[in-house]
Amino acid sequence: MGEFDFTVWGPSLPFIRDGLLFTLRLTLIAMTGGIVLGTLLALARLSPIAPLSWLAGAYVDTMRSIPLVMVILWFFLVIPFLTGTPVGAETSAIITFTAFEAAYFCEIMRSGIQSVPRGQVWAAQALGLTQAQAMIHVVLPQALRNMLPVLLTQTIVLFQDTSLVYAIGAKDLLKAADVVGKNYNRPVEMIVLSALIYFAICFSLSLAVRQLQKRVAIVR
Amino acid sequence: MIEIRNLAKAYGATPVLKGCSTSVAKGEVVVVCGPSGSGKSTLIKCVNGLEAFQGGSVSVDGISVGDPKTDLPRLRARVGMVFQHFELFPHMSVRQNLALAQLKVLGRDAAEADARATKLLERVGLAAHADKFPGQLSGGQQQRVAIARALAMDPICMLFDEPTSALDPEMIGEVLDVMVELAHEGMTMMVVTHEMGFARKVAHRVIFMDQGEIVEDAPAAQFFEAPASERAKTFLARILHH
Numbered sequence: 259m260g261e262f263d264f265t266v267w268g269p270s271l272p273f274i275r276d277g278l279l280f281t282l283r284l285t286l287i288a289m290t291g292g293i294v295l296g297t298l299l300a301l302a303r304l305s306p307i308a309p310l311s312w313l314a315g316a317y318v319d320t321m322r323s324i325p326l327v328m329v330i331l332w333f334f335l336v337i338p339f340l341t342g343t344p345v346g347a348e349t350s351a352i353i354t355f356t357a358f359e360a361a362y363f364c365e366i367m368r369s370g371i372q373s374v375p376r377g378q379v380w381a382a383q384a385l386g387l388t389q390a391q392a393m394i395h396v397v398l399p400q401a402l403r404n405m406l407p408v409l410l411t412q413t414i415v416l417f418q419d420t421s422l423v424y425a426i427g428a429k430d431l432l433k434a435a436d437v438v439g440k441n442y443n444r445p446v447e448m449i450v451l452s453a454l455i456y457f458a459i460c461f462s463l464s465l466a467v468r469q470l471q472k473r474v475a476i477v478r
Numbered sequence: 479m480i481e482i483r484n485l486a487k488a489y490g491a492t493p494v495l496k497g498c499s500t501s502v503a504k505g506e507v508v509v510v511c512g513p514s515g516s517g518k519s520t521l522i523k524c525v526n527g528l529e530a531f532q533g534g535s536v537s538v539d540g541i542s543v544g545d546p547k548t549d550l551p552r553l554r555a556r557v558g559m560v561f562q563h564f565e566l567f568p569h570m571s572v573r574q575n576l577a578l579a580q581l582k583v584l585g586r587d588a589a590e591a592d593a594r595a596t597k598l599l600e601r602v603g604l605a606a607h608a609d610k611f612p613g614q615l616s617g618g619q620q621q622r623v624a625i626a627r628a629l630a631m632d633p634i635c636m637l638f639d640e641p642t643s644a645l646d647p648e649m650i651g652e653v654l655d656v657m658v659e660l661a662h663e664g665m666t667m668m669v670v671t672h673e674m675g676f677a678r679k680v681a682h683r684v685i686f687m688d689q690g691e692i693v694e695d696a697p698a699a700q701f702f703e704a705p706a707s708e709r710a711k712t713f714l715a716r717i718l719h720h
Contacts (some may be wrong), residue, residue: 380565381565381566381567383550384526384554384558384561384628385555385579385627386551386583387579399569400569403569
């Protein structure tokens with residue numbers, strides 16, 4: 259065991275930057291896609307059409323009952339099998355995370371929609387808005403606003419979970435740190451660096467969410 | 479204008495409305511009162527189809543509310559409604575609250591909708607608050623905005639579901655003033671309320687409900703001076719003597 263040599267951090271930065279950029283891209287796409295898909299799933303779950311509601315419920319329950327790392331591996335193996343062409347680890351990761359996070363965002367949006375008082379829907383309908391218009395202009399904006407802190411907290415979890423794409427070799431922050439660590443034979447230093455980056459980003463996001471929660475509390 | 483025939487509704491096995499019949503003529507102001515749980519709020523929500531019903535019929539301006547072929551949103555756009563808890567949209571400014579349905583339902587353009595909104599806000603004395611959000615207004619102000627929002631659709635009649643019940647006593651007057659003015663202008667109004675002063679002042683008829691039935695349906699003066707039923711007498715004695 260030699261001493262720690264943190265000089266390896268210097269030459270590693272371009273690789274770390276590329277890895278971090280992919281991690282951020284994956285997080286943002288999965289968050290946006292997950293919220294959109296999750297909202298549609300939530301509408302389906304709350305729909306009076308029984309088969310639709312059942313199907314959405316089954317999807318959500320399935321996703322939430324399987325460890326994420328297995329879903330990542332499974333999609334990576336199954337998507338090429340279904341489409342006939344191999345997709346890269348990065349594309350596979352983006353699809354997987356969007357599909358997986360949609361299940362969690364669905365549950366958040368569902369309680370968000372249910373948190374909007376029934377009187378709001380009545381008022382919208384009494385003005386002549388259709389059910390769809392009432393949902394789009396009155397219920398969803400309020401649901402989104404009520405759930406903003408929870409949605410962001412889930413996004414922080416998502417950001418951390420993206421490190422699991424390591425399992426399929428996608429070049430994210432952790433993978434970049436791992437590769438550099440192996441090349442320079444300084445794995446511990448590189449793991450420390452990536453951990454610090456994860457920590458700095460998550461911690462500042464958490465602080466931001468706490469501020470936001472205070473503001474939302476005042477608005478109500 | 480509003481025709482209600484043998485209206486029946488139940489939540490599961492519990493009947494809420496047991497064959498109610500009445501009508502409101504054009505230009506008429508009808509007050510609906512009765513103890514809580516008597517079905518009066520449910521009755522008024524059946525008029526614009528916010529509550530579904532199982533038996534009987536409701537029609538507004540000759541259009542059947544219960545008919546599945548009726549374009550309910552289109553009918554509701556012509557029937558203004560004011561709720562107990564105001565139900566302004568909290569994520570929109572006062573101006574946007576008044577504009578939303580004008581734009582999305584009536585297809586007015588933004589300038590036209592805004593002009594109509596400004597005019598009605600002036601009328602309820604709140605023009606200075608147009609860019610505030612509902613949360614920044616008092617209850618009385620919110621309810622006046624809600625009335626303006628309903629009027630912005632140029633309704634053929636107005637429904638009020640306990641419009642002053644959620645207000646602090648000192649704010650009830652400002653809302654009732656707007657309603658009295660509306661009544662004097664000849665607006666057709668159906669008003670669920672316990673404000674007997676309002677009823678005496680502007681109501682043409684008073685409907686008294688108890689346990690899902692219309693017990694009394696009489697000209698206002700007659701109802702207050704000589705209520706026919708024991709139940710109405712007890713009710714009046716209870717709410718007027720304190």
